[in-house]
Amino acid sequence: MFWRVSIGIAAAQLSHRRRQTIVSTLGVALGVGFFVATSALMSGSEKDMVQRLVDNAPHITVKDEFRTAAPQPVFAAYPAGAVSLSNTKPREYLRGVKNHGAKVEEVSRQTGVIAASALTGTAIVRYAAKDVSAAIAGIDPEKERFLTTIEEDMRQGSLMRLRTASQGIVIGEGMAARLGLGMDDLATVVSPEGIVRRMKIVGLFRTGNLILDEGQVYMLLKDAQVLLDKPFVANRIRIKIADPDMAEEMAADLESRWGYRTESWQEVNRDFLGLFVVRNVITYSIVGAIMAVAAFGIFNIISTVVIEKRRDIAILMSMGFRGSDIQWVFLVQGVFVGMIGMVMGWMLGLVLLQMLGTVEMTVPGLMDKQKLPLEKGLFQFGVGGLFALVSAVAAAWIPARKASQVRPVDIIRGAT
Amino acid sequence: MSEAIVELRSVTRVLQEVVPVTLVRDIDLTIHRGEFVSVTGPSGSGKSSLLYLLGLLDLPTSGHVLIDGEDTAGFSPDHLADIRLAKLGFVFQFHFLLPEFTVLHNVTLPMLRLGRLGEKEIRERGMSLLADFEIADQAKKRPEQLSGGQRQRVAVARALANDPPLILADEPTGNLDMRNSEIVQGIFARLAAEQGRTVIAVTHDKDFADSAPRNIHLVDGRIESDVKR
Structure with a gap:
């Protein structure tokens, strides 16, 4: 029952200073609202970006290279010896992943894993008097649609037409525009090995990524092997797994077993992922600063009330209220301000999200206009609310404690 | 004489200021149940200080x-608060009612804190206390809407809320006009005579002081005279 008394007293005292209460409540509400909006935007864009990183490219790529050069045999023979070698060249080896077919089969046996061999290289695509240097990817069209999102980005034709057309290629719209090529036109592809082929354009894609759109050429693995003069060779194994978060672990496992440099999407995009941490730190510090200001507002109003209500505190104590009862009265006021601010902040956050949801903008690196990626989760609301309550209670704590330490006799003696 | 309700044994209270001030010095005093005692003395003689010590609002230096x-001696502040809540009722010169609450709510606060009665009983007891002092019709009003005499009666009703055996009053009529002062005096006399409560009232008012069967006169923090009539 006493709870209702302290809440009653708290409510009465706050409603007595309505304007100050509203101002400090608004402070909390602004903090919560902006936190909800910014963190929805931040984590929305983070998720969006990660999704793109995860989907656009294979989760794991096995490359036909080694992370470190093989040690010279002499070091192995005399591990403790004072041996010095200079100007040594690593052993030459035949490029390509050995036994790629068997390796692909082996990893594909695991559930949820899709793997395919690929041969990459460079070539020049020539049409009339123009030529463009291109990255060649010899792929398996059936599996490519699971490995990357290229199939979704097809504007004309399809990857599957590589199977039906002989000597087909799929290029980006950007490259087609530069060369003045269209669907079903024949372009000349020249490899560094000096092999020249007339190849037919059976598909055009547009990913929004300039590097791909103007510089990537897809063809069948078999055609790439011929063009690059590497029969039966593949220099990449590209793998997609069910849970992208396991990629790092699996990559390390494959690398230790096969010896080839094996990159997970996390390793390739380490810089991006590091950036997200920085962004989160920025978000939380800005919101923390807003909340600190709001907390000062709460501290201010409750300190004022405590000073103003010293007489009432004294009389309550002389009646037999304990110091802790008094402390509760003022803590409850802080919680009130925090809770009302939290709810108002949530509403503000919803409004801000609604507004941000209508904004369209061009994301750097992409050509298409996009809606802002927003993550509208309960998480933001929860954390924002927690921020509000914690800062409100912390701000109310100091004046409330002071109120509980009032010695009633000092005040009554002064008043009479 | 019946048993003692409050007793001081060589109590001294010194305010530790730059120059220490002795408020009361070496006081021995016994007050029994049902006594009506007035405490008088010149300003600064320590009569209010004595009352605060009796009411556990202040602690003796020795x-x-x-x-x-x-x-x-040695009780925690919380323990002292609990004793005040259940056994003591204060009335001050200024009514000290909480301005945000209605008259009735003010009177029921100590009962709500004590939590011994149900909510309905608390309200009923509050109303009956107000009725005792003929201010039941003011129950829904706020203290600022009442006259000085009415407010002081509310304060007395609040002091009686938890049915304490001991009522301590500090210049309860100091702020009242003649007529109201007489009404309040009458109330205190009745509390002692009819309800068997112990009333200790500090006052400047000679009439009030003389109406009490026992008078303690303080000078310079010492009991100069303790007269029973």
């Missing part, structure tokens, strides 16, 4: 305060 035979 000596012992016994309430109901229980020595309160």
